[in-house]
Amino acid sequence: MIVRDFNDLTGTDRVVSDAQWTSVRMLLADDGMGFSFHITFLEAGSEHTFHYKNHFESVYCMQGSGSITDLATGETHQIKPGVMYALDKHDKHTLRADEELVMACCFNPPVTGHEVHQADGSYAAPAEENA
Amino acid sequence: MIVRDFNDLTGTDRVVSDAQWTSVRMLLADDGMGFSFHITFLEAGSEHTFHYKNHFESVYCMQGSGSITDLATGETHQIKPGVMYALDKHDKHTLRADEELVMACCFNPPVTGHEVHQADGSYAAPAEENA
Numbered sequence: 001m002i003v004r005d006f007n008d009l010t011g012t013d014r015v016v017s018d019a020q021w022t023s024v025r026m027l028l029a030d031d032g033m034g035f036s037f038h039i040t041f042l043e044a045g046s047e048h049t050f051h052y053k054n055h056f057e058s059v060y061c062m063q064g065s066g067s068i069t070d071l072a073t074g075e076t077h078q079i080k081p082g083v084m085y086a087l088d089k090h091d092k093h094t095l096r097a098d099e100e101l102v103m104a105c106c107f108n109p110p111v112t113g114h115e116v117h118q119a120d121g122s123y124a125a126p127a128e129e130n131a
Numbered sequence: 132m133i134v135r136d137f138n139d140l141t142g143t144d145r146v147v148s149d150a151q152w153t154s155v156r157m158l159l160a161d162d163g164m165g166f167s168f169h170i171t172f173l174e175a176g177s178e179h180t181f182h183y184k185n186h187f188e189s190v191y192c193m194q195g196s197g198s199i200t201d202l203a204t205g206e207t208h209q210i211k212p213g214v215m216y217a218l219d220k221h222d223k224h225t226l227r228a229d230e231e232l233v234m235a236c237c238f239n240p241p242v243t244g245h246e247v248h249q250a251d252g253s254y255a256a257p258a259e260e261n262a
Contacts, residue, residue, distance in 0.1 A: 001201045001222040006213035026191065026215045033187045033217055034239040035166045056164045060157065060235060062193060070132045082137035084157045086164055091132040104191060104235045108165040 002031060006039060018117065020046035029110035036110035042066070042097040050117070051092035054125035056108045058086040064101035069094045092121065133162060137170060149248065151177035160241035167241035173197070173228040181248070182223035185256035187239045189217040195232035200225045223252065 004026055009015055014025045020043040027037040042048065042064075049071070066079045071092040077085065079101065087093065095101075115123035135157055140146055145156040151174040158168040173179065173195075180202070197210045202223040208216065210232065218224065226232075246254035 001199075001224065002215075002217040002219055003199075003208045004215050004217075006215070027189055027217055031217060032219050033189060033237075035189075035237055037189050037191065037215070037217075037237060039191075058158055058164060058166075058168050060168065060170075062235075068132075068134075077134045084133075084135050084137070084168070086133040086135075086158055086162060086168075088133055088163050093132065104193075106164075106166055106168060106237050108239075 002027070014113070016113075021048060023105075025111065025113055027110070029112040031110075034108070034110065036107045038105040038107070038111070040101075040103045040105050042095065042101040042103070044097055044100045047094060047096045049092070049094045049121050051090070051121035052087060052107075053090050053120070053122040054109075055111070055123060056087060056090070058084060058106045060084040060104045062102045062104055064097060064099040066095065066097040066099070066101050068096075133158070145244070147244070152179065154236075156242065156244055158241070160243040162241075165239070165241065167238045169236040169238070169242070171232075171234045171236050173226065173232040173234070175228055175231045178225060178227045180223070180225045180252050182221070182252035183218060183238075184221050184251070184253040185240075186242070186254060187218060187221070189215060189237045191215040191235045193233045193235055195228060195230040197226065197228040197230070197232050199227075 009024050016023050023038045023040040025038050061079050061081050061083045067076050069076045147154050154169045154171040156169050192210050192212050192214045198207050200207045
């Protein structure tokens with residue numbers, strides 16, 4: 001059994017930040033669960049375009065408010081506590097935080113922790129990591 | 132893209148209750164994500180012994196307080212907001228809610244929604260469902 005406290009991860013390499021977001025990786029690929037689990041913070045006023053071509057991701061809003069636009073359809077959905085979106089078609093999307101968003105995220109395949117967002121908003125597939 | 136609001140699922144078959152717990156299935160196997168995602172409530176004062184022999188599960192505490200005991204080692208860990216436990220060895224465990232616990236849970240393989248807890252505290256493996 002793995003037991004991990006979010007509050008103990010501050011200052012470790014499990015906390016990853018990029019422009020206007022921070023993600024705390026509670027579970028990564030090497031934990032062997034077959035998915036990764038992250039608590040992610042998106043700064044108030046920020047906007048992010050992501051396209052996880054190689055991963056499925058679900059995102060559950062625990063706190064804050066904002067919106068998500070599906071860039072394939074143009075449709076926009078409000079995000080508030082209790083709303084989840086799941087990128088079951090590797091959907092390219094833009095996420096906006098009106099207030100700071102705190103999200104619980106699951107990735108399949110699990111994120112290794114070594115990915116960087118590529119220019120197209122994706123993470124590389126696991127097999128491409130050392131390519 | 133799937134967008135689902137926790138608050139819209141009340142009264143649907145995505146809400147499952149058993150003795151002193153309720154689970155809202157935000158994602159199930161047929162959503163095709165390769166994991167399922169549930170928001171689970173455990174009543175204050177309740178105690179639960181589970182043994183997911185066929186599933187990995189991670190559980191992140193969003194609200195409440197309690198404890199978990201690993202029945203293989205006898206070790207007990209406090210549960211409070213920000214603490215996650217991951218059953219990476221299909222660990223048989225007892226979960227106690229001192230205050231009502233609200234947990235974000237991921238299962239791999241994904242729960243289909245048709246499982247029942249068996250006498251040994253497990254869910255059947257997907258392949259055994261119709262056996």
